[in-house]
Amino acid sequence: MLKFQLKPRFMAFLFCLLTVNSLHAVEVKTLAEAEVPVSSRAIPERNKALKSALEQVVIKNTGSAQSLNNSIIQAQLANPDSLLSQYGYVEQNGQLLLRASFEHRRVVALLRQAQLPVWGTQRPLTLFWIALPGEGESILLSDSSTLGERQQLKSLSDNRGIPHLLPILDLDELMGINPNDVKGMFADIVASVSGRYQADFLALVAIEPAGGQLRYRLNLYTKASIDSVTPPLFSFNGTAQTVEQGLSAMMSALADYYFSKYAIADTGAQVGANVTFGNLETMAQLVEVEKYLKQLSAIKHITLSRIQGNTVTFSLDLFGSETDFERLLSLEPRISIVAPAGTGEFNPVPNATAKPVYQWRQP
Structure with missing residues (x-):
């Protein structure tokens, strides 16, 4: 019978000191769903729409x-x-509209069979500050905006599975920022009024007239660390005939960047690893951890290999590399590092390569 012991009181203090996970990733639950416009409910139209819906799902994943x-x-x-x-x-x-849902596990299995990269359900949250051409001067796009660009951004984000936020633009924000700050890509100023938003990334987007066309630019930053000299993680620019075309091009480029960082392909190599969780106090927590690990796109197979007190180690067979797997763990807000690699009593596998010990936090 498994028995979990309570950690001493000082362990809670150590947890507070060593917790490093500050990401605010969210779970995207629509990766196997899509909507497609149809002209009727006729069978031929249905069949065509289902194919288009599955195409959207493949691209999302x-x-x-x-x-x-x-x-x-x-x-x-x-x-x-x-x-x-x-x-x-x-x-x-x-x-x-035809609204279709597919079996997500079977979709992922299909992509693995096709040796395509797969990104899991946990994805980073991006806060967008968007300066658009208005009547005579630029305007900032807010979350409550009734402009068509607001709905287009939502559709583009949904179609690629990219969680996003837009600013509220209340009086406090409007006193601290204006469209020129976004157009000038002054990320430090934008970051200074973005503290209330629990996002992982900050995207500055500017669209403005340039001759007979529109010029667009996107700069992406890690929201947690921005000053006046911080270079963007990713930058993309170009020209378009309409705002809609510019937004579409930028969202496609941003999605490609995220997938290059987080999607994991099967290399065909046998990659083994282990991961350890400490401070598991109940069997329910153990079940939750194992359930979470089993759904990760980086894991082929998982085995519970060791239980010692309330520390549990799983043995893993991975798609991709161990670094890919650790990157996915960093996206989960319920997971943090409770002890760095090789710290005394927390190293559960003697004589093995030192690994960090993770903490599972209930929501």
């Missing part, structure tokens, strides 16, 4: 439209019903 050219994906697109969980019809603003 792989990050690239190029994945649709894969021969295994092409074969599956000819038979989307075999992955279908359910579908139905909804009407929005006079437009009939």
Whole structure:
């Protein structure tokens, strides 16, 4: 029978000192869902829409439209019903939509079979500050805006599975920032009024007239560490005929950047690892940890290999590298490092390569 012991009181203090995870990633629950406009409920129209819906789901989970050219994906697109969980019809603003849900585990298995990269459900949260051309002067896009660009940003984010926030733009924010700060890419000023938002990344987006076209630019920063000389993590710019085209190009480029950092492909190599969690006080916590690990896109197989007191070690077979796996752990807000590698009583596997010990925090 498993028995979990309570840690001494000083352990709680040590946890507070050593916790390093400050990310605010969110779980995206729509990676196996899509909506497609249809002209009718006729069977041929339905079949065409289901194929388009599965295409959207593949792109959400792989990050690239190029994945649709894969021969295994092409074969599956000819038979989307075999992955279908359910579908139905909804009407929005006079437009009939087919809404389809596919079995996410089988979608991921298909992508692995096709040797395509997969990004899991935990994804970083991005706060967007967007300066748009207005009537005579630039304006900032707010979360409550009724402009078409607000809905377009939501659709683009949903289609790529990129969680996002827009600022409230209340009086305090408007006194601390103006569109020129965003257009000038003054990230330190923008960051100074963004403290209330629990986001991982800060995206500054500027769209402004340039001759007969529009010039757009996007700079991405880690929200937690910005000053006047901080270079962007990622930058993208170009020209477009419309604001909609510019937003679409930037969101596609940003999605490609995120997927290059977080999506994990199967290298075909046998990669083994172990991960240890301390301070597990109940069997329910152990079950939650194991459930979480099993759904990670980086893990092929998981085995509970060691229990000592309230410290538990799992043995893993991985897709990709151990670094890829650790990057995914850093995105989970319920996980933090309770002790760095090789610290005394926390090193549960003697004579093994020192690893950090993680803490599972209940929401």
